[in-house]
Amino acid sequence: MARKKKDFPWLLIGAALVTFVVAVLLFTMFGERLFPPEKPPQVRTVVLYFSDDTGKRLVPTKHTIKRGTLEEEIARTLKALRKPPSPPLVRTIPDGVRILSVRVKEKTAYVDFSKELVRNHPGGSSAELQTVYSIVNTVALNFPQVERVQILVEGSKRKTLAGHLLINMPLRANTKLIKG
Known part of the structure; x- marks a missing residue:
């Protein structure tokens, strides 16, 4: 025991x-x-930059996109930027524009648009400035891997979109145009 x-x-x-x-x-x-x-979130929030109703400033607007590769996320973000925003905001990318490709190399995003970016652009220096920097700011300020954006049309560099603003080299974000 x-x-x-x-x-x-x-x-x-x-x-x-x-x-x-x-x-x-x-x-x-x-x-x-x-x-x-x-699992990591399947979506992320990005900021789109639309024109204000005066055509002088860019207004940040939050939007949700589906996650993917860097290039896929940039393309999805720009596709969202093509859609008309809620008034009083004004879209900056003309009707009918397609995003043909996006590639990122050495901190530069090369974004290739269809010819409608030029063909359907309303013209004028303010509209051109708003279009270019809504694209550049939307990409460069949402994706830290990108410092510059090169806008291409049908695979080629252009001197300008509508005759006023040089786009034949990669551009950096311009935060001075952002309202608020």
Whole structure:
């Protein structure tokens, strides 16, 4: 009887040790199924820059896009910028414009638009400034991997969109145009 009392603590410790080992093995084998790793969010918030009703300033507007590669996210962001905003904001990209491709190399985003960017542009220096910098600011200020944006039309650099603002080189964001 005295022997059983001495063995009892050792049996309890042994049982606890076996239980611990089994729990570790089960968690190692099935842990991800029981406790799946947290998935990153499938969407992210970006800021689009639309023109105000005076055509002089850009107004930041939040929008949600689906996550993807850097190039996919930039393309999705620019597709959202093409859509008409809520009044009194005014869209800056003309009707019918398509985004043909986006690629990022050495902190420069090369964004290729269809010819409608030039063909359907209303013209005028203010409208051209708003169009160019709504694109540049929307890309450069939402994606830290991008410092400059090169606007292309049908795969080629152009001197200007409508005769006023040089776009034949990559441009940096211009925060002075942002309202507020």
